[in-house]
Amino acid sequence: MSFVVDGMINFLDILFNLTSLVGLPYYGVAIILFTIIIKIILFPLTYKQTASMRKMMELTPMITDIQKKYAKDKVKANQKVMELYAKEKANPYMGCLPLLIQMPILWAFYKALMIFPYGNEASAMFLGFNLTVKYGFTPDYHLILPIAAGLSTYLMSKTTSSSTVSASQPESAKQTQKIMLIVMPFFLAYITASVPSGLGIYIITMNIVSAIQTLYINNHLEKQSKAKSA
Template identity: 45%
Template sequence: MGFFGTIFEPIENLLHVVLQALYNVTDLAGFGSYGVAIILLTILIKMLLYPLTVKQVKSMKAMQELSPKMKKIQEKYKDNPQVMQQKVGALYKEAGVNPLAGCLPLLIQMPILMGMYYALYNFTYPTPESAAFLWLPNMSDPDPYYILPVLSALTTFLQQKQTTTEMNQQMKIMMTVMPLFIGWISLNFPSGLVLYWVTMNIVQITQQWWMYRNDDKKKEAA
């Protein structure tokens, strides 16, 4: 399993239990489906982590909004690092922004997200029939039609674009490279795992729209 797989094994086992329970719910409803169970589990996890997601996304967006001011300070005081640090600290304080505020929620979420990765990567479906979902003949195998890899790249791009305001050249490159990289590695991942990633992105996009719906109304009014 490897070092990291061993670390996240307790979370992986717990998620296997929850996934099986959700499958049983779909079975009782008359359409037993591990694909639906994966989608439900992903939505459940994202809803539980929503308070942390709010803190992480808002902190990230606040840092992006301060980026132009920080750049001016860095250019003005590039020969005096001590003053530069003081000015940047004052800028954070004035804006009520903590540069580390977005890291803690991510660190708390990471074990769960990694556990979900291993839970789906290593999941063994009871029968070949139960491993099928929609156009996917077997969710243990990569998507033979490349639909999910394309969706993984597209939803990753949309999710990044939604939270990115001011962009420097590096961020523009990252917004292009990261979705392409996710899509590329998804070509060889079990389709059940990629289904989780796509669902997670869609839920994240929906949550972020909900967070900033009032901001969008204010922009339209202005």
């Protein structure tokens, strides 16, 4: 993993040098660009993950019916569910696999930012934030960073949950999603306040790009679904 982190640090430096050429010598800009690039590279996996989750959501009512029909025969129920997956070309693990692939990459970038050797103080400044400083919840201008992290997390969570919530879901699952929708923004706001602000820029950018990608994917899948049913 260390060589991946080192590679990301080097690439972040390259981006900084490139942005400096166009009059933007700020590591904050490089962090935003790098985050966007990572999300673009991971987009095919994100698409597959979202599509798989939507597919499983659509199959939920049928799976529930099978489980009720064969409530006394678990083996038969599992067999019928697997047959349904095969018929509908659905993979219950596909929703998790892309996430498992993405997480090490995103974690490596997180680690790279944690140890990144910023140049002079001027280049580490961005929008009034020193990217190496932890500002906490100081009641001043810098409080905008954790607030933005919380709001962007809510936006990202809301767009994601809209593609995974189904009327046929168990009530417990719906309640869990509602709780996470409330808890995660506060959690990410706390994390943002507790780490160097450069990581806060990364978190906010990641949330915004993720929300945009999810909206695009949902719209694209919706059009595909309508085209098939037409």
